[in-house]
Amino acid sequence: NAGVTQTPKFRVLKTGQSMTLLCAQDMNHEYMYWYRQDPGMGLRLIHYSVGEGTTAKGEVPDGYNVSRLKKQNFLLGLESAAPSQTSVYFCASSGGAWSGTDTQYFGPGTRLTVL
Amino acid sequence: KNEVEQSPQNLTAQEGEFITINCSYSVGISALHWLQQHPGGGIVSLFMLSSGKKKHGRLIATINIQEKHSSLHITASHPRDSAVYICAVRPHAGGTSYGKLTFGQGTILTVHP
Numbered sequence: 001n002a003g004v005t006q007t008p009k010f011r012v013l014k015t016g017q018s019m020t021l022l023c024a025q026d027m028n029h030e031y032m033y034w035y036r037q038d039p040g041m042g043l044r045l046i047h048y049s050v051g052e053g054t055t056a057k058g059e060v061p062d063g064y065n066v067s068r069l070k071k072q073n074f075l076l077g078l079e080s081a082a083p084s085q086t087s088v089y090f091c092a093s094s095g096g097a098w099s100g101t102d103t104q105y106f107g108p109g110t111r112l113t114v115l
Numbered sequence: 116k117n118e119v120e121q122s123p124q125n126l127t128a129q130e131g132e133f134i135t136i137n138c139s140y141s142v143g144i145s146a147l148h149w150l151q152q153h154p155g156g157g158i159v160s161l162f163m164l165s166s167g168k169k170k171h172g173r174l175i176a177t178i179n180i181q182e183k184h185s186s187l188h189i190t191a192s193h194p195r196d197s198a199v200y201i202c203a204v205r206p207h208a209g210g211t212s213y214g215k216l217t218f219g220q221g222t223i224l225t226v227h228p
Binding site for chain 2: 031040045058094101104106108
């Protein structure tokens with residue numbers, strides 16, 4: 001089992017460019033999450049999904065879009081990158097309501113710099 | 116004010132010392148998590164608590180629901196314990212919370228040989 005993987009690991013964008021971050025999990029988890037981590041701040045939830053075909057806004061959704069067309073994949077898109085989106089992005093997954101636990105499994109992170 | 120506050124923000128110890136990291140929260144919760152973030156960036160879950168105490172190896176986590184406080188203890192600390200330790204809570208929700216967590220800022224622990 002690879003667990004949770006993220007692609008790419010590093011990326012540098014210019015202001016206004018777009019990109020998509022891919023998260024994949026092989027644990028058949030229902031719930032998936034995208035976070036950003038900034039210095040001095042805790043992990044903040046961008047968007048989340050509770051199942052294939054569903055998405056919902058988290059704490060800091062502005063400037064991001066997501067899609068979950070397949071259960072194992074959760075994509076995070078930046079349509080027009082801004083320097084304020086420079087951050088480390090983490091994807092996580094958890095089993096869902098039926099699993100009896102909300103332990104989240106994290107990907108290795110994507111370090112994004114927007115110039 | 117953050118819903119989840121950790122103290123200290125930075126902690127330096129000598130190998131072998133007993134370490135305590137504290138977490139206080141201001142909302143009603145269903146569960147509390149302790150996570151570890153390695154210097155390379157990976158985040159792993161250490162404990163999930165809803166009451167009492169849990170132990171895994173040299174790590175012990177306790178929670179006092181009435182006082183809205185949790186502690187993470189490391190006995191006989193080792194340089195490989197150097198990491199960021201993160202407290203996170205699952206707040207009570209009117210419906211289902213979908214496992215959403217609120218995170219503290221993290222405590223940076225450095226253990227010197």
